Amino acid sequence: MTTLALEGIDLTRRYGGFAALDKVSLRLEPGEIRGLIGPNGAGKSTLMDALCGRGGPTGGTVVFNGRDISGLSAQARRRAGLARSFQKTNIFPALMVREQVALAARMAETDNTDEVLVALGLLDLADRRAADISYGDQRRLDLALALVGRPSVLLLDEPAAGLSINESIVLARLLKDLASSWNVTVLLVEHDMEVIFAVSDRITVLNLGRVLAEGTREEIRGNPEVVRAYLGSSIE
Amino acid sequence: MTLLRLQSVDGYYGGARILHGVSLEVGAGERVAILGRNGVGKTTVVNACLGIARVRAGQIAFQGQAQAPIRHFTAARAGIAVVPQGRRIVPGLTVRENLALGAAVGRSGKWNFESVCDLFPILRERADTPGTAMSGGQQQMLAIGRALMANPALLILDEPSEGLAPVIVDELAATLVRLAGEDTSILLIEQNFSLVHRVAQRYYVLSKGAVVDQGTVEGMSMADLKKHVAV
């Protein structure tokens, strides 16, 4: 068996008596795109936090390319090749778009700033202050900060939120591209089911801090529990 | 009566002109959508109504009353509540307090803490946790709940479906339609066509800060709408 790109074992996080994450385990193969869905407050963002070393103390182990990184700081994890984007836009408001993407690139082996700017359609905004671009554009900038420098594993928290339909389609295609051409592994949280179903190799469903189901898109779509707790009736 | 009317509005951030002669209106009990790609100026329309973006030409009227100058609280006092893009939950306040803040204008109506919590039960469950400690989607519910607390005559929602699970979006759609039936007009800015299709009666399409198209949703299929609007 090849080494896993990323593995979380028994990840747990509590806020007071409430378990936002309760012994969740997750195994990502290299080059895989894994969809992560679940109701609001299921613990998806918390799971990403646990994987990348954000927030309070977490129980469990994170293994990255065969190496236990549980004790590493967030910046060390990023330098090892584990990057993430944020659900709540997290950018450098006073810096130019290009400036900040280039800054993020400096930390990694390859500088693909321009490639990323072009791919995300940000080139025209490259010399604008990040504070002065629209919300959707800021969302894409946040994504660019994660993509640049060719990390080997990407944790993307609702990258399509706030994007117009066309942009979402471009994004979905881009993710597919990335996975196949760079062999990037992606853990993708999304509430936009079109994107999820279009790109995910497998899907994990979280509910109340635990894994509810895991499987291919067909299996997930057909799982009545998932439909009841999350998908609802309107997904065709 | 029209609740909100923009007449040839030019909107600016500092010296940058963003809106070019935008005109649109929302009547009583109407459900209207604004569509458009990222960065065309949808949020700027809202911000112009809130006095965040500056109006240098044209006119904005609430409930038939022309407004100048527009202060940040003008819209709220004219019965217009906004669910802002990015949620803007006030840090340091609990869920309950964030909701109470929404009732600052003191209009009475069917929405109060209890009824909002019936719509989004999680808010009751977590009433005393800090608002910003909630998950992204829960915060979105809180933002919507807070706007409802004002019992507005017009509810403006800037991409409310963002971050919400599909089941919740379903409920939201139903709620919005119901609201309009109860005399609250809706101005919906959305990328989620399924929501627009279910909620809106009319739509405006914005491109590069100008209204380039408008029409009625009723009678169109979802596919038609997508094709027609072609954003």
Added chain:
Amino acid sequence: MIQVINGLVYGSFLYVLAVGLVLIFGLRRVTNFAHGSFFMLGAYVSYAAAAHLGFWTGMIVSVAALAVFGALLDRFVFRPLSREEPIVTLLVTFGLLFVLEDAVRTIWGKDYISVSAPEALSGSVTLFGSQFPTYRLFVIAVAIAVALGLAVWLRSTKVGLYVRASSVDPVTTAMQGVDTDRLSALVVAIGTGLAGLSGTIAGPLMALSPSMGGYIIIDCFIVVVTGGLTSFTGAFVAALVIGQFHNLGLVYVPEVASVIPLLIMAAVLGLRPQGLAGPRK
């Protein structure tokens, strides 16, 4: 024991002054270096008013005058600058400090002035076997009243909620229909009014001089920072702790007494960067 009460007096006095600073900082994010001058102005105004109207009316006049001054300040200075970096408003308060000192020096002269305690409070009581000035007990009472009043106002009234909301996100608060401009003017007025109050109660304790604000403002900021910048409870605890240690320091280690407040602040921030009761980041 008497020494502990003495520490309490100084702490109480610091609290009344510092809590005004907390209010203004909380709402406007203004590092108000002129607060010491407001205090000084308050002392002079009440001194002038008291000469004709008596101590108590003088107190009311001083608080009211300073409150009006604060409201105007908010309207014409803090509001226009509310979108600029905090450092810019800080500079304005520096300027104000210069102007106020000079104005007071011109109006009331450079001579020191000394004020007597009001008749009713000028005696002393016997406490733990020693004679203790009644006026000093009054200072403690004022601080307790202010602390309780503020706590009730901020925690359990609607306006209090708006104040708390507006201090973290004024735009969103205004979007809910709150006139945050008027709210700020009110809060700044209360803050400067408290400076007037503390100036008044300082009169019988210390010499009035145009530069008296400078002697107190640093201790005051130390209280605010140690307490956690925006926390009223924090300021209360910090003022009492610092007042106490300051006083005990004077008694037992006078050589380093003047840096004790600084050391307490450094120690607290070392352990809790957010201050005693500041919000966790």
Added chain:
Amino acid sequence: MSSAVPRDKAKVAAASIAAERRTPTVVLAAGLLAAAGFAVPWVVGSQLALTLMTQAVIHAILATSIGFMIRQNGLTSFGHAAFFGMAAYLMALNGKLDAMPAELAVLAAIAVPAAFAFFAGLIIVRLPALSFSMLTLAVAQSLYELMLRWRGLAGGDDGMAVRLPSRLFGIDIELFQAPSSMFVVSWCALVAVIAILTLVARSHFGVLTVAIRENEERARYVGYHTLVPRALVFALSAAVGGLAGVLFALYNAFVTPGALHWSLSGEALIMAVIGGPQAIWGPALGAVIFFVVKNAMGDLTEHWPAIIGAMLIVVTVLLPQGISGLLNRLNRLNRRSREAGKA
């Protein structure tokens, strides 16, 4: 991600060339400015004017150091006089104790404040902005108290003379104490400081620290350590403050605890902000203007504090971005109208 369109490539290339052209320009401009400084003593005959100008320039260096902190770290030091005074006292104490050659003392007087700031910075740059400010104030005031009480060695509040050898770096010490030559020395130091800080601000390190200032958390999630760069900015700023202190000690040959007092820190801060710290050169400009105005007002009336205060209020309300902000805006307007003219 191989779909970059050729048109985009051209844009990309053009932008990066523009960025590279700047370094030599900065060096050249600095050289010219420094050279201009040599002409000043010839043009300005009056000793009085020269001594004022020298003092103004030394203050300008101090203001520049504070401004740099504000610009890069977003943190305001209320106690920068600590570094200024620390350097001056190091020079003075070395003169008294003869611990090392004066040349070495000069370097130490710059290095010690920097090292001190670096290690203190590792602890305190994480604090909320106002708390940081107050702690810097605390450090400075503690040093002030220390020097005030240290009668045996440092003369307490009476201060101490700075004993210097007859030559420093091979230059006659008299030259450091005569206004006409000291002006040139200080001026060159100021120009060099501004040039170096400008290059630092444009470098990767400069952008990184601004990024950390803007959003420290995100900087960590793109892979950077955030503490060390901020502490380094603090250290660099302290070194510049120390340089000002060294020049001060050389010129005046006398230090008192006043060199550590908060009113000096406050004044330097005022200078930095009215100059506008968003431009590296802003604070220096502010310093010179403030110094000259204060001096002129002090000559005219004893109500100078009120006049200075009122001017401060008016200037900041009208020009919240400082003088450099105004100049930059005028410059932009000018350029825009020229471009409009062309089109």
Added chain:
Amino acid sequence: WAAKEPLKIGVPTSLTGPYSQLGDEVKRAVEFAVNEANAAGGVDGRKVEVRFLDTEAKPDLARQQAEKLALEGYNIMTATIASSEVLAIGPMLGRWNALYVATVTKANDITGKQCQPRLFRVNRPDYSDAAVIQPWLATRSEAKWAIVAADYAWGRGSGEGFRNAAAATGKTVVSENYPPLGSNDYAAFIQKVLDSGAQGMWVALAGRDAITFARQAKQFGLFDKVTTAGISFTTDGTVKVLGDVVKGINTIINYSATLDTPANRKFVSDWAKAYPGDSPTNFGGETYIGMQVIFQAVKKAGSVKPADVAKAMAGGTFETILGTQLMRKEDHQLVGPNYFGIVEAVNGTLRPAIKMTVPAQTATPGPDANCKL
């Protein structure tokens, strides 16, 4: 008087800031002396011009301002408030080709370790104040004493002086307190003095500290319980502010308008004409003495060049309102008497009044051995 070069006097003093009130007192005295001289046809036929610059009592600034005055030609200077300012100015006088006469600054070093060829002093230094404590203390019956003195060079020095005097006269010091400069609350110290069982108290606090301390001490009833004496504690200025609070307190007096000599009576009555309803304060009187010395030295030198004036000053004798006094060659200290008195009502106003005169030879002991001129 167009013919002769005017006498230009520079006054770098404290016009703003915490000591501005003292600055005002010396300023009035300088102006009074200048007006008086000009009205009498000038000094040696020269018009007297004066220029004041603000030092905020900061040594660094004092040095800058003094340099400015010297370069502008006001190179005979006087009347700075703080000793540290004078010590900062002193070493530069040669370089600026200027001269300085200290009038209210008391640090021993000015005519001691840091004496300078161009630096002179007319008022009583700290060691002179120490020298008069002992004769006074010998007359007192209180055995146990407490000290409250400001925590800086002057206060500490005065405390030490008192301690020595106490030892020499067989008294014990039961409590020593050095509150920091600019304290706001003296309750802790007052309590300590009360608890110490002292019968007498020596206070060396000045200006704002003196007033704040006195006010609080009164509230605690301290003055009623112990005999209080001090230096700079009850000056004309603080007594005016404090009134009855400090009635009956004993004090060293360096100069007082109540001094009953013909020269002083004339000075006081001329002053009252120039400033109706006012009488000169201790600092005013001392500064006036400085002006008298400058004027007479200029006349003697027949020049306004600092070098010539300095030559005329050193070793000369001068007619002052305190009598004929010698400016010692060895350390440039004017040799004069010192006084002890009590705060009481004189002609209806409360002020420190002289009760005991300590003659010049006791009050101004020999030249400081540290001074090498």
